[in-house]
Amino acid sequence: MAVSERISGSHTVGRFKSTGVRQREIKRFFTALLYLLPSLILFSTFTFIPLIRTIGLSTYLTNPLGIAVKFVGLAQYEKLFSTPVFVNSMQRSLLFVAYTVPTSIIVSLGLALLGNLRLKGISFFRMVFSVTIAVSAATASLIFKYLYHPALGSLNYLLSFLNIDPVPWLTNENTALMAVSLGTVWLQIGLNTVILLAAMQGISEELYESAMIDGANYWHKFRSITIPMLSSTFFFLIVVDMLAAFQAFTQIHVLTSGGPLDSTNVLVFSIYREFYFNGAYGFAAAQAVMLFLIMLALTVFQFGVLEKKVFYD
């Protein structure tokens, strides 16, 4: 049944929607819903209902216990755009995404390509290249806190052998975000490399063999086979890494706490500050809603534009 539908891959829309087709459509919808049900129940309970509450809270002035005391309409949002803090945080978040997402994907691609070489003992290197998947953000941040340490840090010590002056990694507003990004990239390459390596293993050997017969060199094979065959993986990584970068919190919390000069005060950290530290729940809620909307818009855009170019078969 329904083989033709699957092959055409399109939704059965059209003028000739017989009752049979409609019934099947309804049945498919409910079958799908059953598969989605466990997730949907959990998401509604623990994610969406709280989110609705947060949206509500963003229209109130709250007391330090987080209880709404006075309806203020959109005043919290007006405050957002009238204070330089929010604009700065948005810019910082976008910069952080721009620093980390492309870098970690490109570095991971390089690592995955190296890991895909046919050499003896390569599986050891694959393991090494993906090792940071086993490191949590909290532990990695503590390690980088030491590496970047202004007085003891071994990074500056190693750089001194290359005759490079000590870098004020986390204490200067021009370098702090980059330093945090560097740690984040290191943390992220593990997962990205694992996913890319797994995807590379899935590329049919025959494709490369027939290209060999056509006399293609490495670069050519890379461009015309590897990259297109990895497009769905890249798409996945871009979306997921971007969302993760917008939500990156632990490394900022441990390494810089948003400073110096708010240079690492990305949105999710600014929300934390207002919410956790300043007890300004309503204001924090308004920022959270804005962050959500920004990510949603970017994701919809990515699906609209990028996924069309993805090659799934």
Place this chain on the structure above:
Amino acid sequence: MKGSKQVFVLLSALLVLSMVLSACTPAATPTAEPAAPQVAPTQPVVVEEPTATAVPAAAGVTKMTFWHSMGGDIGGKAIPQITNDFNSSQDKCYVVYTYQGTYDDSLNKLKAGLQSGDTPSVIQLFDIATRLMVDLDVAIPVQTYIDKEGYDVSDLEPNVLAYYTVDGQQYSMPFNSSTPMLYYNVDAFKAAGLDPANPPRTWDEFTEAARKLTIKDASGAVTQYGGAFAVYGWFFEQLLAVSGGYYADNENGRSGLATKATFNSPEGVAILDWWKAMYDEGILANYGRTTVDTRSAFIAGQTAMILESTAALRGLMDSSAGKFEIGTAFLPRPNEAAFDISGTVIGGGSVWMIKDRPQAEQDCAWEFIKFLASPEQQAYWQTMSGYFPIRKAAYENQLSVDWRAKYPQFQTAIDQLHAAPNNRFTQGGLIGVFPTARQTIEGAIEEVLAGKGTSQEVLDKAAETVTLAIEEYNISMGLTP
């Protein structure tokens, strides 16, 4: 264990449910043994029985909870030791201690807990939560019990008590108290031709010493800075207090409800001007906001003078052992005259009794608080933590005597405390949004150091931010001056 069994049941139920509901052919053969990792939930996770701190089962024992925020040896050894001692010292109350993360974590957990009944009997909070706790009206002032019992407070340090006294009532019991001091490298002083017995007392002297202590290598790079201050709002607050400046209006919010920030006064501006001038001259280093980093630089010999809490003394002594000798002095003042008008503000934390607990627990909480404040415990606490005792009798305890013999530098902290007059300057600012204010000041210090504006401009802006926060706070709490 109960918890995991329920999870297991739920997981399996989910799995079975989805199996039953999604079969597309009615007579689908029961699923064959699948090879996928998914089958794993059918193997129950074995969870061992928790080995909880044994609560005496005896009848008539009241169990109460104590939330604290101490890490390292203090949280890992001293707190358990003190609580165990309390538990074995009597048979009516049993205290269970729980580490609740940083002070901020703990405060937030308390806030959330107040809405769900998950509250401790006693909680340790930082000094700057005082006004908030008073306004939230969730604590029983210890004064209630002091009055009821006629508890003698005359032995307690008056300056310490003054901080935690609001509107004539002592709200919480000081527990871990500290003030900032100047720490200096005695060996570096000698090498620079400075007299280690006469450390700088005023800002000018400090600048002078820092200049002499700064060492540059052949290429002109600094190998030892004269001094370093962590960008820590607490230091600003202290420097403001010793200058005779108010942090907030209505005499630091002590004579009436604070309505605006006043740290952008000439006294406040002078602090940042001094700080900035040394930084620009290259004799004062900036290692960022984390005090740990500045401390490490001091230990590594990269800077010769730092400001630090008295509580850091033991750690600094231990890690500098065998490298150089450490000297301590009073926090430097803007001028000699300032020594007479003001002094440092008490820092650290205190313990609060939470209201919505049963009477028996509250009574136990008071017993526990008295125990914490007793001379023996305060002496032990001093030796373990480096905070100073909150009462004079503790100094006579042998533990304290031995400890001060081993760390004579600690005497400075005690002298500084006793030298400070008890007035509105040294009682410190009392505002409900202190964490916000502190963090705003830290941003301001960074701005001044980076040359984003003059000290006056930057502090004006910061004061405006904090004033706005105070106003919103007052509205949301329904407070009117």
Place this chain on the structure above:
Amino acid sequence: MDYKLKRILTSTVFYIVLMVVAVIVLFPIWTAINISFLDDSQVAQYPPQLFPTHFSLANYARALEQAPLLRYLFNSVAQSTLVMLGQLVTACLAAYAFAFIDFKWRNVLFLIFLATLMIPWEATIIPNYLLIKKLKWDNTFQGLAIPFMATGFGTFLLRQFFLKIPKELHDAAVMDGCSSFRFLLTIVLPLARPALGTLAVYSFLQTYNQYLWPLLITNDQTMRTVQIGIALLQDEERFMFNTVMAGVVFVLLPTFILFIFSNRQLIRGLTAGAVKG
């Protein structure tokens, strides 16, 4: 001969590159291990020591003395395992629907799943805490685990893998009267093993990494988790990098073991031929 020489030369170059890259990637981890073996005065000196001079477990002993890390470790592993299993189940089911079933509002529902990745944790943590308290799930494993058992990330990851499985396989199987659920279990899942492995490791770690949630919903020492233990090692006034790093290494060990054991699953994958049938 020339050809052979060239091959040896290229592989030597490759090995050198591999080694250099490996050293760079491993350097931070080495740093943590190294520091955990330094004594108090060594860790506070500059230039820093890049290799330990002696093998001493003193810092580990101190870390274990300050925080009951073993017990915390057990709790974290239990919590993370539960979340991992839960996520594997929910994500497999959901991804299957998104990849193989053509249904109305599929894209909208998929976006809703993705939207869960966009909600800052601050927006949900307090309401969830209050809910868990109401259910009396505080201080329990279900309180620690159940809120995290559904995953937008995992659903997306598995969907991408499932989409690569030829749909003909699905249709043929369904035509043969195989239930779609059985198709998922017997055909899809074995093929998607690398993706499942990735999700397993990832979800385990995300959970293992949690700090605020366990801090909020547990009071009982016996239900606390490792990141709280690491925090407990950090004394503001006497921060010791060596003790903290000993704790860090201790906490890293289980995830490394998990990683090494699952590594084969993750990366070996399946040959393309098998996928294409």
